[in-house]
Amino acid sequence: MNHEQSKHAIPDLTVRIGSLELKNPVTVASGCFGYGEEYNEFFDVGLLGAIFTKAVSKEPRLGNPTPRLWETPAGMLNSIGLQNPGVVTFIKEKIPILNSLGTTWIVNVVGKAIRDYVAVVMEIEKAGGAPGYELNISCPNVEGEGMEFGKNPKVVEELFTTLRSITDKPLIGKLTPNVTDITLQARIAENCGLDAISVINTLSGMAIDIETRKSRLAKPTGGLSGPAIRPIAVRMVWECANVVKIPIIGQGGIVRAEDAIEFIIAGATAVSIGTGLWLDPDCPMNVISGISDYLARNGLAHVGELTGTANLDSAT
Amino acid sequence: MNTEAQAAPPKNRRYFHLDCAIIGQREIAQEHFVIRLSCPEYDGDFSPGQFVNLKCDDTPYGRLYRPFSILRYHKHSRTIEILYKVVGSGTMWLKEQPEGTVLKILLPLGNAFTVPNGARRVALVAGGVGIAPMIFLAEHLRNTRPQADVLFLMGARAKDGLCIPLFEEARIDAEYATEDGSFGHNGLVTDLLRQRFTASSAEQSDAQAESSDSAQSQGFDYIACCGPTAMMAEVQHIVEGRCKAEASLEERMACGIGACFGCVQTIREDDGTIARATTCRDGPVFPLDKVVFEQ
Ligand SMILES: Cc1cc2nc3c(=O)[nH]c(=O)nc-3n(C[C@H](O)[C@H](O)[C@H](O)COP(=O)(O)OP(=O)(O)OC[C@H]3O[C@@H](n4cnc5c(N)ncnc54)[C@H](O)[C@@H]3O)c2cc1C
Ligand SMILES: Cc1cc2nc3c(=O)[nH]c(=O)nc-3n(C[C@H](O)[C@H](O)[C@H](O)COP(=O)(O)O)c2cc1C
Ligand code: FES
Secondary structure, X not given: OOHHHHHHHOXXXXXXXXXXXXXXXXXXXXOOOOOOOOHHHOOXXXXXXXXXXXXXXXXXXXXXXXXXXXXXXXXXXXXXXXXXXXXXHHHHHHHHHHHOOOOXXXXXXXXXXXXXXXXXXXXXXXXXXXXXXXXXXXXXXXXXXXXXXXXXXXXXXXXXXXXXXXXXXOEEEEOOOOOOOOHHHHHHHHHOOOOEEEEOOOEEEOOEOOOOOOEOOOOOOEEEEOHHHHHHHHHHHHHHHHHOOOOXXXXXXXXXXXXXXXXHHHOOOEEEEOOHHHXXXXXXXXXXXXXXXXXXXXXXXXXXXXXXXXXXXOOO | OOOOOOOOOOOOOOOEEEEEEEEEEEEEEOOEEEEEEEOOXXXXXXXXXXXXXXXXXXXXXXXXXXXXXXXXXXXXXXXXEEEEEOOOHHHHHHHOOOXXXXXXXXXXXXXXXXXXXXXXXXXXXXXXXXXXHHHHHHHHHHHHOOOOEEEEEEEEOXXXXXXXXXXXXXXXXXXXXXXXXXXXEEOOHHHHHHHHOOOHHXXXXXXXXXXXXXXXOOOOOEEEEEOOHHHHHXXXXXXXXXXXXXXXXXXXXXXXXXXXXXXXXXXXXXXXXXXXXXXXXXOOEEEHHHEOOOO
């Protein structure tokens, strides 16, 4: 077998997110994988490209009352309310575990105000740092009348600029789809020097019990995830890829390899799986091998060759 | 929840996602089915209180897995028995599946009941399909604690929901209550518990049931319950922490292994602090006196 053939036989799956090298483009989404320890009792999570942790805030959060979940056609609504043990406990109890899992991890950071994000990142940096930080801007900004951070471009810019000034580690902006034009957030992220963007977080949704006329969740609204949102997520990844050069971590409804490949073709460098874990717990491994097979079948040596290759000439 | 535990090495697997085949199903009460599943690849065991997540559809983009308690586990033949009530799309699909259908199953999930070693007088209180883990526990106690005196109290809306054939085939004597009075006590199963639960149970539990006359006492050393939330809240009210009691709780689930925080229960810790614990990993069995029932 000559060099060319062997190169094509085993495609190179490594991808870069800023200074981070991932062994493959398949990651697991924030809030769907705890802090890695539970799923590590099920499969070797070290085989994943990266783990995005459950959100971490400055103070511990109890989260919302139940019901927190409601199943919908090909998807689900959730209103967890960012339950987490707070940054101090995260550092003490979760980082040692994350460091033992055999792959890189990125901590998802939330706050009620910009200074909370700063506090979380500074605390973690003091304790040795995380391989990367993902800034969740889908949470309510208490100082902005409770509106999602991501809905106000000025606040997003201030948040991203401030965080960029306190760490050189890979910073990823997790964009909210609950806006008219998601590319605004993407441009701000790139202009502020962020290393990548995650596209998309859950779509705000609602379900009502027609007998009691109450919300199916303890809160009036929740975040919609799963295959139901995939076409919207693919479209938003494509829109963002058209306006920024920084890597995009595509997510929203990935269950099978072809779903992930669709995101990559639309412009994603890497992908994240959340709800898919609960529709098929084996899916991360199947997606990794399915991408590899697809690349080999199409004579592509590196997964990066597939990114942003949508052939939309005939589309109107 | 606190975790002093180090991350388990990947080879130290606790959860398995396997194939299981339907060996048979039978309707033991209206819309209540006992399904037997052969799971040859699973070589572990189950304890009463544990559950499995079953994929109840045949499309990749289908439904979330459905949690069901173990009714019985036959380790030699690796056969799982589940009792399910048809309530929605997943269980409706399941009841139509013929013998031989292969389903995906995630197991073993959750914790188990912890009956104290010296327990002599045990009460098991079940309501509706909450009966499944209670039958498992009753059979387990019969095998492992032959000296224990087990009182089984079973309640349902009407006679059919009592699943009497299950008690008959398991040779378990129970006292029954129905809300419509169609069988047994006319009222709630908790009425039966209240009648039996006298103040003497307090001293009884303090004495750890070591005295020889404990078996004659009206008190209980241990109570387990599983059923509607209102029933378990009432058991909590009756027991008032006077003896060890545990409840197996339900909540809507997604991951089943403690990773999504979707299925939490509100728990009051000994020091009074409020915590939210996952039903699927920290539970489904919780110390009854710590559960905060929010209605
Ligand atoms: C730990 C545990 C053990 C259980 N053991 C049993 C058992 O032994 N026998 C039995 O009949 N039922 C049991 N249940 C309830 C059972 O999971 C539901 O009846 C079942 O999920 C209904 O699915 P469906 O598609 O028919 O209903 P649908 O109403 O169509 O389901 C819609 C969604 O709601 C969820 N859901 C509906 N009812 C419940 C419920 N009561 N608890 C949690 N989630 C629910 C479903 O999982 C699904 O995600 C248990 C639940 C839990 C949490
Ligand atoms: C139960 C649940 C909890 C989530 N928690 C978070 C979170 O804490 N932070 C965050 O940025 N995104 C969170 N998300 C969003 C996911 O990371 C992901 O972006 C979204 O669900 C879309 O992907 P999916 O369809 O594959 O789930 C959560 C999603 C779910 C379903
Ligand atoms: S179902 Fe995910 S934590 Fe329990």
